[in-house]
Amino acid sequence: xxxxxxxxxLGDQADNLLQHQSKTFDKNLLHLPSPxxxxxxxxxxxxxxxxxxxxxxxxxxxRLAGTGYVSILPIDQGIEHTAGASFAKNPMFFxxxxxxxxxxxxxxxxxxxxxxxxxxxxxxxxxxxxxIVKINHNELLTYPTKYNQIMFGSVEDAWNLGAAAVGATIYxxxxxxxxxxxxxxxxxxxxxxxGMATILWCxxxxxxxxKDGVNYETAADITGQANHIGVTIQADxxxxxxxxxxxxxxxxxxxxxxxxxxxxxxxxxxIDLCRYQLANCYMGRAGLINSGGESKGPGDLANSVANAxxxxxxxxxxxxxxxxxxxxxxxxxxxxxHTIQDVYLASEIDIA
Numbered sequence: 001x002x003x004x005x006x007x008x009x010l011g012d013q014a015d016n017l018l019q020h021q022s023k024t025f026d027k028n029l030l031h032l033p034s035p036x037x038x039x040x041x042x043x044x045x046x047x048x049x050x051x052x053x054x055x056x057x058x059x060x061x062x063r064l065a066g067t068g069y070v071s072i073l074p075i076d077q078g079i080e081h082t083a084g085a086s087f088a089k090n091p092m093f094f095x096x097x098x099x100x101x102x103x104x105x106x107x108x109x110x111x112x113x114x115x116x117x118x119x120x121x122x123x124x125x126x127x128x129x130x131x132i133v134k135i136n137h138n139e140l141l142t143y144p145t146k147y148n149q150i151m152f153g154s155v156e157d158a159w160n161l162g163a164a165a166v167g168a169t170i171y172x173x174x175x176x177x178x179x180x181x182x183x184x185x186x187x188x189x190x191x192x193x194x195g196m197a198t199i200l201w202c203x204x205x206x207x208x209x210x211k212d213g214v215n216y217e218t219a220a221d222i223t224g225q226a227n228h229i230g231v232t233i234q235a236d237x238x239x240x241x242x243x244x245x246x247x248x249x250x251x252x253x254x255x256x257x258x259x260x261x262x263x264x265x266x267x268x269x270x271i272d273l274c275r276y277q278l279a280n281c282y283m284g285r286a287g288l289i290n291s292g293g294e295s296k297g298p299g300d301l302a303n304s305v306a307n308a309x310x311x312x313x314x315x316x317x318x319x320x321x322x323x324x325x326x327x328x329x330x331x332x333x334x335x336x337x338h339t340i341q342d343v344y345l346a347s348e349i350d351i352a
Contacts, residue, residue, distance in 0.1 A: 033068030050195020126162030287317030
């Protein structure tokens, strides 16, 4: 029944997304999500037993428990996009308890939000759903507006409030990226020492990445390299925007590239573009979750289902949805999350 609903939502996209067979990176080269993913991948790494325990706690929670896939509810928009703008459609989410309740009712593996939100509800919920503390943010009270991720608290504070993991954003390509790389790599090292997992929002941001009306901030080649830097600083999970274009390096004429990147390693099919991102996550040794994007109205569910299929068939670990879930009535947001999770539960949808 769930798969039939997925087919209905896909409409005329169904064949293109469900029948595509990728011929870029052979799926046998990939480290794919599985119930034994932590044992097969991270138990071989330098991550200490406390990190393994917290990673497994995330993988074993919610509707996707035991599958190797994750559904994380991220609501940090109260800082990133202002609380008023983010919660105007659903003011109940000014109260952080409702953020956590949505994650629990929505069957999420974990909830990712701000220090303040999780600290306020720590003793009531830290043992009921894994907490992911977002440790840095871009604040919007500076004029003129700038895009600069700054630390909002310490890794020790995240540990004290019961977090299973910390999350951070780096704006690769921005003027502040070098400082952010250093800050976040140091924070991730400390998080691992304390036993917390690490998740990196691997975003690229530079106005010069936009050329001839095309935004190459979401190009597969540029975002793929951002992922590769992210796993280099030991992010356990990479969060990346869905790629919708390629050729950013050659179009903007910067960095380094090889013609094979655009011939043998990718095609213009969305699953192949996403697989290139995954390849840059050590062939999937660090899980790739793609972001759902902003809420645009009635077409959100169909678009998110398509994105989930792209991520899953590419070899990814999940789709992370915030605004598309919480900017709806509560019960509708819960059902939205369940529908996306159904993509990862559907045995009919396999690796391309």
